[in-house]
Amino acid sequence: MSSPNPVPHTAAEETVEQSLYEVSRKIYPRSVTGWFATWRWVFVWLTQLVFYGCCWLPWNGRQAMLFDLVERKFYIFGLVFWPQDVFFLAVLLIISAYSLFLFTAVGGRLWCGYACPQTVYTSIFLYIEEKVEGNRMARMKLDSLPLSLRKVYLKAGKHAIWIIFSLWTGFTFVGYFTPIKTLTTGLLHLDLGPWEIFWILFYGLATYGNAGWLREQVCKYMCPYARFQGVMFDPDTLTVTYDRERGEPRGSRARKTDHREKGLGDCIDCQLCVAVCPTGIDIRDGLQYECIGCAACIDVCDQVMDKMDYPRGLIRYSTENAIEKHWGWRDILGHVIRPRVLVYSGVLMVIVIAFLWGLAVKPELRVDVLRDRAALAREVEGGLIENVYRLQVMNVSEIPQRYEISVQGLKDIQLIGPRVVAVAPATTQALTLQVRVPPESGKTGASTIYFDLRSVSNPRIAVHEKARFLLP
Amino acid sequence: MRQRLMWVLWPSFVVAGVAEIAFFTLVDPQELYLFGEPVYFSRMATYSIGFFGFWAVCAAASFFTCFLQRSAKEVNAHRHPAAH
Structure with missing residues (x-):
C-alpha cells in the first residue's frame, strides 16, 4: 500500500482473500x-x-x-x-x-x-x-x-x-x-x-x-x-x-x-x-x-x-x-x-x-575402463612397461554372454589376464587387466589405446573402448 | 491455516519427488558417504530417507515463501491492535 495512512481492511479485500480458497462444502x-x-x-x-x-x-x-x-x-x-x-x-x-x-x-x-x-x-x-x-x-x-x-x-x-x-x-x-x-x-x-x-x-x-x-x-x-x-x-x-x-x-x-x-x-x-x-x-x-x-x-x-x-x-x-x-x-x-x-x-x-x-x-554391451591410478606405469620383467586397468563389463542384454577381450593401439602391445569373460544376463562383471608394451613403442606421456570386447556367440555385439596408456 | 499447510507441503512433495528421481538416477546410494563413513543402510532405506530429506528441504523453502508473502498490513497488524 502506498498510502501513508493505515488503511483498514475493507470487506472487499477480505472477500478476495477468502474466496480464493472458500470453505469447501461437501x-x-x-x-x-x-x-x-x-x-x-x-x-x-x-x-x-x-x-x-x-x-x-x-x-x-x-x-x-x-x-x-x-x-x-x-x-x-x-x-x-x-x-x-x-x-x-x-x-x-x-x-x-x-x-x-x-x-x-x-x-x-x-x-x-x-x-x-x-x-x-x-x-x-x-x-x-x-x-x-x-x-x-x-x-x-x-x-x-x-x-x-x-x-x-x-x-x-x-x-x-x-x-x-x-x-x-x-x-x-x-x-x-x-x-x-x-x-x-x-x-x-x-x-x-x-x-x-x-x-x-x-x-x-x-x-x-x-x-x-x-x-x-x-x-x-x-x-x-x-x-x-x-x-x-x-x-x-x-x-x-x-x-x-x-x-x-x-x-x-x-x-x-x-x-x-x-x-x-x-x-x-x-x-x-x-x-x-x-x-x-x-x-x-x-x-x-x-x-x-x-x-x-x-x-x-x-x-x-x-x-x-x-x-x-x-x-x-x-x-x-x-x-x-x-x-x-x-x-x-x-x-x-x-x-x-x-x-x-x-x-x-x-x-x-x-x-x-x-x-x-x-547397446547390449557396455564397458567402462578405469586406469588404476595407484600403480601408474611400472617396469616389469623383460623391460616392458605395464599399466593396470579395471574394466566394468556390463551385459545389458537378457542372455548370458562370453566376451573376447583384446587390446590395440601401440606396437607389440600385450594383454595379461583373462582373454574371455563370462557375464550373466543384466549384470556387471569387474575385472583387472595388465597391459604391457616395450618402452620404445610410444612417446613419453599418455598414448591412446583401445580395448575391444566382442561377444563369442554374436560378433555384432562389440565395444571399442578408448583408454590412456602412460609411458614414463 | 489448512491452505497454508497445503501450500507448504504439497508443492514441496512434488518437487521432492522430481529431485529424488534426478538425484538417485545419477548417484548410487551405495557410493554415498555420511560423516566420512560409507553409507551402510540398504538402498531402499537411503532412497526413503533421501526422499523425506528432499521433502523437508523443499518444505522449508515453501514455508519461507509463505512467510514472506504476508503483506505489510498483516505484519504490522499486531502492533496497532486498536488502530482501526
Missing part, C-alpha cells in the same frame, strides 16, 4: 449413466486392469514390469534399463508431456475426465460409497442425521472397504518396485521389510485420502495441469459447452407447454447438471478451470432433453468457434487440423521416432 455428486459415463467406466477398467495386473505378468522368468530400485535396473518386458539409460526416461517424459499437449489442444481435458488416477479412483470410491450409503439424496440425509447405530454401521462399512481397497492399491504400487512375488511371500509370512510396509501404508493412505476425502479439491487446488491447461486451448478446442443461445432464458415449465411461445429457451433449469458435477460447478456459467471435462452434465442433460422431447445437445462437446458460428460436426472436424495441432504433432512424431530409433540401437 459435494455429493449424483451418479449418472450415459454414453460418456460408460466410456469413463471403460477407462476405469482398462487403466486398473493394467495397473493391478501388469505387476503379475511373468517374462523371461522375472516380473515383466519391474522398476527394481534395489538393483538399480528397470525391466519393461524385453527391455532392461540401467541408470546409464536415464536419457530414455527423460525422453519418455517429454513424449508424455507432448501427447498431453496434443490431446488437450484437440479434445480439451480428456485426460482429466477419463484417465487421470484422481478421476479413476474417485469414480471407484464413489461407486463403493453409493453401494453402501445409497444414492445422492440418501447420502445427504445420512450425513444430516444425528449419530445412530445405523449411521456408524454404514460409515464404518464404507471406510473399511475403502481402506482394504487402498491397501491393495498400495501393495500393488510397491509391487512395481520390489518383486511382487517376494512381497506376497513376505506378506503371507508376516515378514515384510520396514520400508516396504511404510510405502504400502503411505501410498494406501494417499489413495484413501485423495479419492475418499479430498476428491475434487485435488483438481481444484493441487493439480498444476488444471491451472495451465488453458494455455493449450484455442477457439477450436473441444470442450464441454453449454449452448447459451439455445438454452436461455432458462426456466421451469410443464412438459406440454410451448416454451418458445412463453419466450423461454431449452434449459428447464432442473439443476441436474450441477447435481452430477464432481467439482460442483454450474457449466451454464461458461468454461471454468474447475471443469475436468468428465461430461457427466452432458449425459444427464441429454436424458432431460429426451424427456422433454427437445433435441439432445444443449450441453455438448463443442468449440468456442462452433457455438458462435453455428458449426456442425463437419466444420468442427475440419478445424482439428490447424497450426497448433500440426506443430504439436510434428514435434511429437520427431521425438517418438528418435526414441524408437534409440531403443533399437541401444
Whole structure:
C-alpha cells in the first residue's frame, strides 16, 4: 500500500482473500449413466486392469514390469534399463508431456475426465460409497442425521472397504518396485521389510485420502495441469459447452407447454447438471478451470432433453468457434487440423521416432575402463612397461554372454589376464587387466589405446573402448 | 491455516519427488558417504530417507515463501491492535 495512512481492511479485500480458497462444502455428486459415463467406466477398467495386473505378468522368468530400485535396473518386458539409460526416461517424459499437449489442444481435458488416477479412483470410491450409503439424496440425509447405530454401521462399512481397497492399491504400487512375488511371500509370512510396509501404508493412505476425502479439491487446488491447461486451448478446442443461445432464458415449465411461445429457451433449469458435477460447478456459467471435462452434465442433460422431447445437445462437446458460428460436426472436424495441432504433432512424431530409433540401437554391451591410478606405469620383467586397468563389463542384454577381450593401439602391445569373460544376463562383471608394451613403442606421456570386447556367440555385439596408456 | 499447510507441503512433495528421481538416477546410494563413513543402510532405506530429506528441504523453502508473502498490513497488524 502506498498510502501513508493505515488503511483498514475493507470487506472487499477480505472477500478476495477468502474466496480464493472458500470453505469447501461437501459435494455429493449424483451418479449418472450415459454414453460418456460408460466410456469413463471403460477407462476405469482398462487403466486398473493394467495397473493391478501388469505387476503379475511373468517374462523371461522375472516380473515383466519391474522398476527394481534395489538393483538399480528397470525391466519393461524385453527391455532392461540401467541408470546409464536415464536419457530414455527423460525422453519418455517429454513424449508424455507432448501427447498431453496434443490431446488437450484437440479434445480439451480428456485426460482429466477419463484417465487421470484422481478421476479413476474417485469414480471407484464413489461407486463403493453409493453401494453402501445409497444414492445422492440418501447420502445427504445420512450425513444430516444425528449419530445412530445405523449411521456408524454404514460409515464404518464404507471406510473399511475403502481402506482394504487402498491397501491393495498400495501393495500393488510397491509391487512395481520390489518383486511382487517376494512381497506376497513376505506378506503371507508376516515378514515384510520396514520400508516396504511404510510405502504400502503411505501410498494406501494417499489413495484413501485423495479419492475418499479430498476428491475434487485435488483438481481444484493441487493439480498444476488444471491451472495451465488453458494455455493449450484455442477457439477450436473441444470442450464441454453449454449452448447459451439455445438454452436461455432458462426456466421451469410443464412438459406440454410451448416454451418458445412463453419466450423461454431449452434449459428447464432442473439443476441436474450441477447435481452430477464432481467439482460442483454450474457449466451454464461458461468454461471454468474447475471443469475436468468428465461430461457427466452432458449425459444427464441429454436424458432431460429426451424427456422433454427437445433435441439432445444443449450441453455438448463443442468449440468456442462452433457455438458462435453455428458449426456442425463437419466444420468442427475440419478445424482439428490447424497450426497448433500440426506443430504439436510434428514435434511429437520427431521425438517418438528418435526414441524408437534409440531403443533399437541401444547397446547390449557396455564397458567402462578405469586406469588404476595407484600403480601408474611400472617396469616389469623383460623391460616392458605395464599399466593396470579395471574394466566394468556390463551385459545389458537378457542372455548370458562370453566376451573376447583384446587390446590395440601401440606396437607389440600385450594383454595379461583373462582373454574371455563370462557375464550373466543384466549384470556387471569387474575385472583387472595388465597391459604391457616395450618402452620404445610410444612417446613419453599418455598414448591412446583401445580395448575391444566382442561377444563369442554374436560378433555384432562389440565395444571399442578408448583408454590412456602412460609411458614414463 | 489448512491452505497454508497445503501450500507448504504439497508443492514441496512434488518437487521432492522430481529431485529424488534426478538425484538417485545419477548417484548410487551405495557410493554415498555420511560423516566420512560409507553409507551402510540398504538402498531402499537411503532412497526413503533421501526422499523425506528432499521433502523437508523443499518444505522449508515453501514455508519461507509463505512467510514472506504476508503483506505489510498483516505484519504490522499486531502492533496497532486498536488502530482501526
